[in-house]
Amino acid sequence: MVDVTAIARPGAEPVDLSLVVPLFNEEESVGPLIDRIVVGMAAYAGRWNLVLVDDGSTDATILRARTAIARPDIEAVIVELQRNFGQTAAMQAGIDQADGRLIATLDGDLQNDPADIPRMAAELEARDLDLLVGWRKNRKDGLFLRKVPSWCANKLIGRITGVKLHDYGCSLKLYRSAVIKQVKLLGEMHRFIPAWVAAVVPSSRIGEMAVNHSARAYGTSKYGISRTFRVILDLLSVLFFMRYRARPGHFFGSLGLGIGAISMLILTFLAVQKFIFGQDIGTRPLLIIGVMLFLSSVQLITTGILSEMIARTYFQNKETGSYTVRQVFRQAD
Structure with a gap:
């Protein structure tokens, strides 16, 4: 892992919230995504910045991202990974780079709504939580390929880990930086972040909130039905590490x-x-x-x-x- 310099400018006021967005072959989405982030974060009163992580894209994602952040109304940085390491590693790279007191993560495919983030920040503070997970209550995905496997996985994960949530798979999450930086994400464990956080803080400090969800506007999903089998294997690993990591x-x-x-x-x-x-x-x-x-x-x-x-x-x-x-x-x- 290469240590990189934080976003904050010398002498600037502390960053209150950092947005981390992993990108992989999202050349059509990255421009509209940043536009939506700027509009959605207009309701946020504190200082915020954006961390884009290019996970070894093979299209024009990195070039369009560089062009998109060249605007005066946004404070942003792009972390370009050497190759495609996967969403978990990209998310970890962004979290390591982020310097906000709070850290929000969301997908780069325009399915998450950045306008939910100010509301989530207020909710997290009001409920004194360390992690607030988005719940795609009205999910805009296919029934049998996405919704049904996801519902089964959420039930199974909640039963085994003891962290009861409706939607483990939603990338829109808000963390306290001091807590999430204690968790190191490896493999494909981004799906189980609430379970990893529960190993650091009590599960009572983990909550969820209904958020907006949109159908994918560009490109194709990077996930298929085979993800279900990987989730089962990963869940066994999570169970082992939660109970026996230190012993x-x-x-x-x-x-x-x-x-x-x-x-x-x-x-x-x-x-x-x-x-x-x-x-x-x-x-x-x-x-x-x-x-x-x-x-x-x-x-x-x-x-x-x-x-x-x-x-x-x-x-x-x-x-x-x-x-x-x-x-x-x-x-x-």
């Missing part, structure tokens, strides 16, 4: 001890059959099962010890990055 040995050790107990019962039973009743156990499948379970138990316990060592190394070095910045453009450039 992975307990997870693997518990499995190992449980399987070991079953193997000992099987082997004890076979030993009684052999030495007390004189039965031949050499050809019994149960013997093979018992031995395999014992070996699996030893392997899981050993894995738990190794994972504890890796976890301690990780927590001692938290500067691991998930992206590489090619260059940073400001309006003066």
